[in-house]
Amino acid sequence: MSREFYYRLAWRARSVQPGSHATRTSGGSADFRGYVPFLENPNPRRIDLRASLRAFPKQLMVRAYHERGAIAVYAILDLSASMRFSGNSNKAQLMADITASIAWSTQRNGDAFGLVACDDALRNDLFEAPSYRRGVADDVYEKLMNIPNLAQMSASALPSAVTQLRSKRSLVFLISDYHLDERLLKETLDSLSTHDVVPVVLWDSAEYRDIPEWGWARVRDLETGGDQSLFLRPSLVKRIKASYAIRRAEIVASCSLAGTRLPFFVEDHFDVEALTRHMLEAS
Structure with a gap:
């Protein structure tokens, strides 16, 4: 029986195949990348009121994430x-x-x-x-x-x-x-x-x-x-x-x-x- 070891990457993958590694593709919900204007990512469930109040000029801000992918x-x-x-x-x-x-x-x-x-x-x-x-x-x-x-x-x-x-x-x-x-x-x-x-x-x-x-x-x-x-x-x-x-x-x-x-x-x-x-x- 082959034995398993674990590894991780210090870089972001370029992948459309779902997996466990961080990518540069927008989406998902596990890899937080920052706040963006609502019109850039119109998802009401991810509106962040505190980030919106801090924004200048005033506008609705949402949480944005990266997809996870395979390599x-x-x-x-x-x-x-x-x-x-x-x-x-x-x-x-x-x-x-x-x-x-x-x-x-x-x-x-x-x-x-x-x-x-x-x-x-x-x-x-x-x-x-x-x-x-x-x-x-x-x-x-x-x-x-x-x-x-x-x-x-x-x-x-x-x-x-x-x-x-x-x-x-x-x-x-x-x-x-x-x-x-x-x-x-x-x-x-x-x-x-x-x-x-x-x-x-x-x-x-x-x-x-x-x-x-x-x-x-x-x-x-x-x-x-x-x-x-x-x-x-x-x-x-x-x-x-x-x-x-x-x-x-x-x-x-x-x-x-x-x-x-x-x-x-x-x-x-x-x-x-x-x-x-x-x-x-x-x-």
Whole structure:
């Protein structure tokens, strides 16, 4: 069963579909926007006598509201080879769990969920157009758990993912391990600049933290398929851990420069309550 988290927006949606988010469309009764002359909004039930007495020149004033509307929420997935890493957790499993949780939470909130997946090309076999249909979370989870292990792939198509999104501003979860070169990361974030982007970073502690300090290790670069033998020692392990700390800071800086929300780091397991806190605090 997918777990639900909660989110809110710091911007007003442009939507005619009823929902839970503030919009710029006049109407409704829940989102007060101010007082307007009666002739601008001739609704006798919303006449406010105190506001009318304060008005200059004297005229009848009524309470005006904004409508509440729905938005599109997307998950954009990095399907590069490094996302198949399995250590203290399985990144592919984590990605499926998080994506299903996003789909389920979106449906529960009355929004439309869409999915775009990329490796070296846009994966049309996994694409989901934004919809409100029931069961989308289960369908997405099943799709992602049955992706075949392909040959070494990068995520070079990520900047093209924006072509699959609606032009209206949407909430976008960009899910990746962010083992991307800086040029590709910048192009991807820049391409999504008109949307509200939540970077979700999937790391595994076995990649850098839970490493023996002594001994031989055989490592493989999943992106290139190359193998290498390393003699682990405290100084090397220290450098590996330091490189991840630097990379974390670089990801935060890149996201900040691109104007996205702060990245949400997931290590080994997905904490739905932590994501709720992250989403609400960032708003």
